[in-house]
Amino acid sequence: MDSNAPVTDFITRYFRHFNAAALVDAAKGYQDQLDQGAKMLVSLAGAMSTAELGRIFAEMIRQDKVHIISCTGANLEEDIMNLVAHSHYRRVPEYRDLTPKDEWALLEKGLNRVTDTCIPEEEAFRRLQEHIFKIWKDAEAAGERYFPHEFMYKLLLSGVLEPHYEIDLKDSWMYAAAEKNLPLVCPGWEDSTMGNIFASYVVKGELKASTMKSGIEYMTYLADWYTDNSDKGIGFFQIGGGIAGDFPICVVPMLYQDLERTETPFWSYFCQISDSTTSYGSYSGAVPNEKITWGKLGIDTPKFIVESDATIVAPLIFAYLLNM
Known part of the structure; x- marks a missing residue:
């Protein structure tokens, strides 16, 4: 094997059939898109930030x-939490054996469990809260409104978190995205810790709900971005299921069915990594061909599905694309 790209060479040589072959095909298809000048959307569902995908995704x-x-x-938030509180995280490799009493004991210690990893509430959530609240409040006082990710970018680029960094910045995908001001959509942001905290300030009358731009505004933002960037194609690389994937993929039928922009191209590539059971009628478990009937993918769109654990598959595909 070429010592300059051992992971890429290993995958190419030994991943020959079934899900392993699908992984290689999907990686090659992704690279083909980039070679043709197409752009790529990546959707992140599940707890990929807590799984430290940022180490390679950045x-x-x-x-x-x-x-x-x-x-x-x-x-969106858990990558930053890991950045400022990594040493306080606790790994629980025996998580499958935990009893309800064990789980309650973790709660009493302020440890919120995500599979085999516990996020420390005080060091992670509360460490961010005081800083992000000030940014929210300052924007409101200035009559400004931003998207959730834009507030997070401001938080990272302000430098206020620097004294708290506990991992190398190069391993934070949110910091890499903030540096590039990378376009991002975060549908259903309200269903998050920071979203809950923001809502609590609204209930207390300390913030206005309108200071945070809405999901509808995210969709119109995405519609404009898709229209402006689809001349050479836009691929869709979906990690997991849920709203992170379902929300953005719908922008295509919205553009050409609801807005009647019939020149709108389909997504030019589609790959989903998921261990969801394949099921017609299920968004996360539907095979890619079903998306043709919804006006999201075309007959000739390259389509791939890798039925496996995304924490294993995504880093391997990214390593292939980075020629590692």
Whole structure:
């Protein structure tokens, strides 16, 4: 094997059949899109930030192999939480054996569990809260409104978190995205810790809900971005299921069905990594061909599905694309 790219060479040589072959095909298809000048949307569902995908995803961003991101509110904030509180995280490798009493004990210690990893509430959530609240409040006082990710970019670029950094900045995908001011949509942001905190300030009368731009505004933002960037195609690389994938993929039928912009092209590539059980009628479990009937993918769109754990598959595909 070529010692300069051992991971890429290993995958190419030994991943020959079934899900392994699908992984290689999907990676090659992604590279083909980039070679043709197409742009790529990557959607992040699940707890990919807490799984520390940023260690490799940040480099994908730096090397311009990702052009827009769709992610859940949890992924938006948990990458930053890991940045400032990593040493306080607790790994629980025996998580499958925990009893309800064990889980309650973790709660009493302020440890919120995500599979085998516990996020420390005080060091992670509260450490961010005082700083992000000031940014929210300052924007409101100035009569300004921003998207959730724009507020997070401001937080990272302001420098106020620097004394708290506990990992190398190069391993934070949110910092890499903030540096590039990378386009991002975060549908359903309200369903996140920071979203809940923002809502609590609205209930207390300390912030106005209108200071935060809405999901509808995210969709119109995405519609404009898609229209402006689709001349050479836009691919869709979906990690997991849920709203992070379902929301952005719908921009295409919205553009040409509801806005009647019939010249709108379909997504030029589609790959989903998921261990969701394949099921017609299920958004996350539907096979790619079903998306043709919804006006999202075309007959000739390259389509791939890798039925496996995204924490294993995504880093391997990214390593292939980075020629590692």
